[in-house]
Amino acid sequence: MTDMQARRCRCGTRLARDNTSDRCAACTTTARSTNGNPAEPPVVPLEFWTHPGMRAALDAWHMGRVIAAYRTHPHHGRPLRQETVAAWVGITQPQLSRIEHGPPIIDLGRLTQWARLLCIPPERLWFQVQKQRAARPPAHTPVPVPVLARAIISGPGGSGGDAAAVAAWRTVDAQIGGAHLYATVIAYLRDLVAPRLFGGKGGEGAGVFTAAAALTEMAGWMAHDAGHNDRAGRHFARARDLSGVGDDPHLRVHVLASLAHLAHHRAQPDDAIDYATQGQQELTAGASHPELAARLWALQARGHAAAGRSRETRAKLDRAETALQDSNGAAPSPWVSPFDAGSLAGEAARCMRQLGDLPAAQHHAQRVLELRPAGRTRSRAFAHLTLAGVLIERGELEQACTVATDVLHTTGSLGSYLVIQQLRDLRDQLHPHRATNCARNFLDHLAESLRQREWLYQLTTDITQPRTSPTP
Template sequence: MRWVHSVRIGQRSVSDTGSALLAESVAPHALPERLLAREDVRAALLRHDFGVFFALARKWSGISFMRIADACDMKPERVGKLARGEGRVTSVEKMEQIADGLRIPGGLMRLAPRPWEGRETRRASVAAQVEPIQSVPSSEVAPDLPAVRSFRAAGRQLGGGHLYASVLHYLHHKMAPRVFGGETGLDSARTFQAAAALTEMAGWMAHDTGHNWRAGDHFAKALSLAKAGDDHVLSANIMASMSHLALQMGHPDKAVSLARAGRDHVAGGSRIPTLNARLHAMEARALAQLGDGDGARRSLAVAQKEIDKMPDTQPSPWISSFGSPALASETALSLQDAGCLPVAVEAAEEAIVLRSGDRARSRVFSQITLALIRTRQGEPEAACEVGRALLGECATLGSLRITQQLDVLSDALARYRVEPTVRDFLDRLAATKRQRALILAGLGAPPVHGGSDI
């Protein structure tokens, strides 16, 4: 999907035209191509670790922190602190500023292609090394797709808590005027679809920050918007999200009903393997919690068949992908609830291996699942080995759900605390939880404007 324009979040100090001129004016600060081709540099950019990136830029290209600060409109002290590992950049707007100031192709940072990229081709060989974005005619692209994709990519890497307020801001200030405005025909349908996708995303971010009642409200509104946009695929996808939330809130019966309603919603239409797989996986999770292990395994088998025939292209730009890594993760959880622990271990290990670097949050959830299963098997040392690997990865993720799962892991391992390995790990876990508490303290739910998303 070709990006139409870069995402704008919050209030900029200059106009779009001014931003373009600024991007042109800092071109002399462009980084050398050889630097952006380095494996360690690309890895730092991909995980949005700008402190490591700035340090590497100074080490390998000789660019000073003063020049970086000047190019990115940042204070030199801020650049220096980031390079020393103090703090993180979580604003998508600031990430775009860094990309424009240092002429970093958006694809290297999981952002939309920058406005100047079409005029500069000397980094094409580097940009081609990251996952390409499929091109379609500009007339077929909705203007909000760049925002949806940027928020989605950043959320996977940083956790929803860091982005919840920004998504709500976009809905209120970018979407609402058009939803309630005078758009007609195709433009109107796409506006409703974009609003539905972003409102569903807000639901997941609310869930990630522990506000499940808000998540349910977002999902319900997203479903209404998807129906207004006459998008059956998006509606069914939202029902899958509602099924997940029902399960998390202790209502497996409702979760089963929602998953099946989602399948009924797209029955008779175009076959969407990725969506059918997700809905069957949600049904399996709920059935396992209801004690129907055989039913859960049948649903998982159907989901696997759907994944096996999944096309290379995403059927809808508005729904998140659901592939083998996601199915492996859901399988591990279902089999754990069904008491099939050895097979659950295999699924959890597969999920971890398949999670790429841009899926930090999902990878951590799979690691916690594996550690819990190992604990239930009476293998605390193996659980701690997995746990040590995940602690470094989860320290700054903005997700209360991760903290809650770490609490579950801590409680499960408490009975083995007499063992030195377990005691050492639990002490490290406690330190990580204290660090996460400081981060999450600033991620309280943003105020609701008039009780509505848009």
């Protein structure tokens, strides 16, 4: 028998002479598992993805249709059951059915999860799959302070080194949360900044007070993320005083915005509006800063939303969007946190939910997920949790549980008390629906996850709590 005449398995492997079936040994083993359905995605040849049904699904940019085409592909011999494919990612058969027949998935994290699971060739996708990150540690293992953050403490001083420290901490904080980093920022302030404020190195002038203000304000955000709002308020107030001595007027306005944000979390919307308005007045009197202006308008919008003032809320959000489109501002200050379209979408989602405009809130929350990359763990978690809450209010329980489950899978090592608190709020919101299977299963999963997170959070707080108060 020539090579052209040799019998081959549907996967392309040449069949042995004594093999009387139409499958190779590997495919036979796969076919026999789980009552004829594989316990994990089988290896498929490249031509699998050029089948007309699969190509049509990929061209539709609809991952649910791709999954359906995958399940029913002739390569498998007989269609894979929805229960089997759903088990690959830990969801239920009804949830997978909703994915296949419902609106297209737009969350990049979930799209990436399915693309990697099914080993879809990157060139066939309508989105870009980021490189696989290192696996996160288990939820029950304390996350050590990153080497990067430890190196910052012993790094060079001076305004250049301080600005680099702020930028580095900002990047790490977005991934692992403020509870893990608070003590290292305090140590940096105490050991490398405070000695330069009073009788230390000469020649720095007002710049060292600017750096001290920026780092103190950052410490306030990390304390806030760790659930210590009183301490955060003291840091923000100290940062405002220091920024008055410094040489960056945008930083002082930025600190006023932080005070407004904290006032919202303390259920003081009028104070929040006052801080944001004061910031707008100071910004108008000096050099423009479109991102900072947009943030202040959005903070005012939140205050009006808390009072149920729909027209004022929407007007302020419109002003924020207009401000972001202004490209004539001054060069961005290295001390001011960025505020972009994703940030504004997050604020808009909160406002619209408070006003009861659930479709708009859902739209803005989904917009955050479109704009935020996978590395922005905490920001994506907030958006997912907002979206889950909105979906519960709209009666879409299965989809809400699917979205919330994504948060549990991606934030196991995140040191953020704010995320823990939002998970508790979601638990309370979902509890009246416990009679449904999806809610009951998720709540059981959430209860265990919260026990682990609260234990981890308390341990991390005990380990990283500074022994002495910060000098600045």
